[in-house]
Amino acid sequence: MRTKSTIEKVMYLITFAGIITANVSSILFGVHVMHPAFLAGVLIAVIGVNGVLLLKHPSFQIHHISENSNWIHYVD
Numbered sequence: 001m002r003t004k005s006t007i008e009k010v011m012y013l014i015t016f017a018g019i020i021t022a023n024v025s026s027i028l029f030g031v032h033v034m035h036p037a038f039l040a041g042v043l044i045a046v047i048g049v050n051g052v053l054l055l056k057h058p059s060f061q062i063h064h065i066s067e068n069s070n071w072i073h074y075v076d
Contacts, residue, residue: 008055015048 022041029035 004055008052011048011051011055013048015045015052018042018045018048 018041020041021044022038025035025037025041029038031038
């Protein structure tokens with residue numbers, strides 16, 4: 001799972017899972033009281049958005065990710 005496209009799809013999945021969790025929690029428990037499931041959903045969505053931004057802007061990355069899946073780096 002070192003290619004950008006695979007990691008990007010996983011980050012989108014995490015983002016949408018967080019949004020769905022927050023929406024289901026707000027439907028079940030309402031929005032007047034901050035339910036822990038709602039806060040967890042928001043946190044998961046923020047983590048996913050962070051991941052997508054890190055992939056889209058390479059200047060934020062500490063370790064650069066390869067474009068192809070055959071990339072192997074051996075340390076001497």
